Amino acid sequence: MLTLEQKQSIVAEVNAVAVKAQAAIAAEYAGLTVAQMTALRSRARNAGGVYVRVVKNTLARRAVTGTAFECMVEKLAGPLVLVFSTDDPGAGARIVRDFMKENQKLVPVAIGIGGQLRGPQDLPAVASLPTLDEARASLLGLMQAPASQLVRTLAEPAAQLVRVLAAQRDKQQAA
Secondary structure: OOOHHHHHHHHHHHHHHHHHOOEEEEEEOOOOOHHHHHHHHHHHHHHOOEEEEEOOHHHHHHHHOOOOOHHHHHHOOOOEEEEEEOOOOOHHHHHHHHHHHHOOOOEEEEEEEOOEEEOHHHHHHHHOOOOHHHHHHHHHHHHHHHHHHHHHHHHHHHHHHHHHHHHHHHHHHHO
16 A cells, blocks of 8 residues: 555656656556566667556546646546657657557557547557657758759759750761
């Protein structure tokens, strides 16, 4: 049995993570062995920026109150593991998705992202969100495209003139 101080400490710890997190997943873990849960936690640690915690539902509800994940409060029932993604919103979803392929007993119940509650059917969409580096590269490509197209457009008349002159020269040399 947890003391009041321990409960307050858990709530404060989970709340501190929830405040910084970009996405959260609540998943049922009933039937998973200790070794399987350890493997899930290990994957989260290796990924970086992913926090996995099994918390009593009453404490979890208190911890997410006042955060962007307050929308998940009503779904927090039963034996749940909370997975928070702090750096990359899709990181936790990718870990859960990949872990589910090997362990069907891990079942997502709710996903919170951007202050909105999503259902478990949205897990693949959240998992496919780009990482920060991928998003930066995509944005840079979008920003670069108009400039490079402008350069090509400006250079094209001169290139056409050079091709016409070269064709004229070749025609005169052949005659």
